[in-house]
Amino acid sequence: MTDPVTLDPIAARRLDGNAAGGILAEVFAVDVTAARSRCAGCGATSMLGAHHVYADAPAMVLRCPSCTGMVLRVGMREGRILLDLSGSRLLEIPMPASSGGGPATEDDGELG
Amino acid sequence: MARAAVQRRLTWLPARLVATSAESPRVHRLVFDVPGWSGHLPGQHVDVRLTAEDGYTAERSYSLASPPEVGELHLLVERLEDGEVSSYLTGELSPGDLIELRGPIGGYFVWSAAADQDDRDTGRRPVQLVAGGAGVSPFTAMLDHHRRRESPTPMQLLYSTRDESEILARGLLGPETTITLTRDVPVGWAGETGRVDAAMLLRCTVKPGDSPRIFVCGPTAFAESTATALVDLGHEPTSIRIERFGESKEPS
Numbered sequence A: 001m002t003d004p005v006t007l008d009p010i011a012a013r014r015l016d017g018n019a020a021g022g023i024l025a026e027v028f029a030v031d032v033t034a035a036r037s038r039c040a041g042c043g044a045t046s047m048l049g050a051h052h053v054y055a056d057a058p059a060m061v062l063r064c065p066s067c068t069g070m071v072l073r074v075g076m077r078e079g080r081i082l083l084d085l086s087g088s089r090l091l092e093i094p095m096p097a098s099s100g101g102g103p104a105t106e107d108d109g110e111l112g
Numbered sequence B: 001m002a003r004a005a006v007q008r009r010l011t012w013l014p015a016r017l018v019a020t021s022a023e024s025p026r027v028h029r030l031v032f033d034v035p036g037w038s039g040h041l042p043g044q045h046v047d048v049r050l051t052a053e054d055g056y057t058a059e060r061s062y063s064l065a066s067p068p069e070v071g072e073l074h075l076l077v078e079r080l081e082d083g084e085v086s087s088y089l090t091g092e093l094s095p096g097d098l099i100e101l102r103g104p105i106g107g108y109f110v111w112s113a114a115a116d117q118d119d120r121d122t123g124r125r126p127v128q129l130v131a132g133g134a135g136v137s138p139f140t141a142m143l144d145h146h147r148r149r150e151s152p153t154p155m156q157l158l159y160s161t162r163d164e165s166e167i168l169a170r171g172l173l174g175p176e177t178t179i180t181l182t183r184d185v186p187v188g189w190a191g192e193t194g195r196v197d198a199a200m201l202l203r204c205t206v207k208p209g210d211s212p213r214i215f216v217c218g219p220t221a222f223a224e225s226t227a228t229a230l231v232d233l234g235h236e237p238t239s240i241r242i243e244r245f246g247e248s249k250e251p252s
Ligand SMILES: Cc1cc2nc3c(=O)[nH]c(=O)nc-3n(C[C@H](O)[C@H](O)[C@H](O)COP(=O)(O)OP(=O)(O)OC[C@H]3O[C@@H](n4cnc5c(N)ncnc54)[C@H](O)[C@@H]3O)c2cc1C
Pocket: A009, A015, A016, A018, A019, A056, B045, B060, B061, B062, B063, B064, B076, B077, B078, B079, B080, B081, B082, B083, B084, B085, B086, B087, B134, B137, B138, B243, B244, B245, B246, B247, B249
């Protein structure tokens, strides 16, 4: 039996990497929700769309779905976009020609 | 064309509301005309920006509920009590009003007939959609697109909603859809009842052995409990894609 009301208040407001796709699209010329990021903390690789996003902080914070470590922070201040990528060791972005506009690869899911 | 949609830096575009209607007691269908829209893929979303007279802005994300074949953009917006943006969109915004949209966003939570054609191995796998409440929004774009393109990909939807009056996009839902009512069940209801759990998923969705691609969308608590139950049933975690909408005081 699954009980959908047992999450704590912070977890209940959690989103996915998708939710950060808009502001990241102000920075990158290609969609990065389908990009794969290797976590600087634990080394796990997953698509940014499968990362957890906490949007309540002044910046959007993307956390690793494996170890919950901070992977990326992006926010706006006084007309500037601030991007902290220190939690990602490697960002692998599909080129538009090979991404075909659809999901890039299959070994990239949410809970893996 | 849709493919170009993910290849350029995005900017805010003015969007004019052309129609708004109550799709259910709590959800409005908003139809926007967006000059210069580059096209989108089913499953993508837009960011909405509202700007007050004093310059204060608020941004929220909304899934595109219309397929790329339709010229206008449809959003299904649920009014949350005390919700800053949703109560404005469903209560104040009138036809002719302008807001700003940034999109289309996302290459992760998407499905398209063309991508299945390009990638035959992936394209052969059935698609299972699981929605809670307004989380059905991106799936209405997928189902409508699937039908217009006469896609050969098997596609099913399990849709959880509180009661019959809250069923969204009714005209679009066909035999591929199973509805479960979580609160009020009318006399003679032949569908499922109660919350989505492992037993219901086993009964009503594509089996792990058929290696479906699974998309789950809805309030965060719904999406996470559903995804956990799917993994418990033996689905590959990597075959499950989730779109969390955030908190909802009223779980679907
Ligand atoms: C990718 C994506 C797609 C989405 N698509 C859709 C869609 O198609 N349709 C749709 O209806 N929604 C969608 N959403 C949700 C949408 O973006 C908004 O979150 C939703 O409309 C609520 O916004 P709001 O401004 O009305 O509410 P908010 O003012 O943000 O408040 C939301 C709720 O949280 C409570 N709350 C606010 N702040 C706090 C706090 N600090 N602590 C605790 N509780 C708080 C409020 O009382 C309210 O009940 C989507 C979200 C994402 C990330």
